[in-house]
Amino acid sequence: MPGYAMVIDQRRCVGCMACIVACKTQNGVPPECFRTRVVEEVDGVFPDLRMELRPELCNHCDSPTCVQNCPTGASYKRDDGIVLVNRMRCVGCKACIAACPYGARYIDPDHGYADKCTFCFERLEEGEEPACVSTCTGRARIFGDLEDPESEVSRLLRGYASYVLLAGAGTKPRVHYIRKFGKPE
Ligand code: SF4
Ligand code: SF4
Numbered sequence: 001m002p003g004y005a006m007v008i009d010q011r012r013c014v015g016c017m018a019c020i021v022a023c024k025t026q027n028g029v030p031p032e033c034f035r036t037r038v039v040e041e042v043d044g045v046f047p048d049l050r051m052e053l054r055p056e057l058c059n060h061c062d063s064p065t066c067v068q069n070c071p072t073g074a075s076y077k078r079d080d081g082i083v084l085v086n087r088m089r090c091v092g093c094k095a096c097i098a099a100c101p102y103g104a105r106y107i108d109p110d111h112g113y114a115d116k117c118t119f120c121f122e123r124l125e126e127g128e129e130p131a132c133v134s135t136c137t138g139r140a141r142i143f144g145d146l147e148d149p150e151s152e153v154s155r156l157l158r159g160y161a162s163y164v165l166l167a168g169a170g171t172k173p174r175v176h177y178i179r180k181f182g183k184p185e
Contacts, residue, residue: 002145005174012140013053019132026131033106035117058104058117059173069099
């Protein structure tokens with residue numbers, strides 16, 4: 001059984017936003033909703049400024065507060081690490097949206113159910129990478145199997161200092177970041 005994860009190498013992100021377009025096209029994400037975004041972080045004091053780009057998405061947490069707070073069992077985590085929503089069970093109560101500390105979820109206005117990044121699991125079944133990964137012009141997004149010690153994600157996490165968002169929240173994210181500047185958080 002694979003353990004899917006994503007490594008985002010912030011040194012390579014060029015801010016082209018191709019990932020956002022690819023995600024929306026692949027998944028039919030409504031214009032006002034986003035499954036991924038690219039956050040600009042500016043650090044320092046003028047004129048000594050530097051900017052870092054951080055693509056963000058659902059972290060497919062190993063201790064997912066969205067799943068823990070879903071009253072119907074609609075939100076669930078698969079054995080391969082992917083967190084999904086079963087629309088047959090979702091009642092649109094938004095408890096998962098309130099429980100996610102990353103703002104990764106939204107209610108899709110087209111159907112009224114909770115939605116978010118799925119790691120493009122349908123593409124994985126066809127042997128393809130998530131749409132954001134295959135479109136990333138800078139190769140900043142790397143997707144793979146952490147259970148395989150020879151996978152690129154495993155090698156990157158062995159070779160470089162990395163961090164996860166809101167590590168103190170205890171959610172155990174599966175999206176890991178390699179910083180462009182400074183030390184890991
Ligand atoms: Fe759930 Fe939010 Fe973690 Fe995604 S990032 S698994 S929506 S708690
Ligand atoms: Fe569960 Fe749907 Fe409510 Fe989210 S909106 S907590 S997935 S029932």
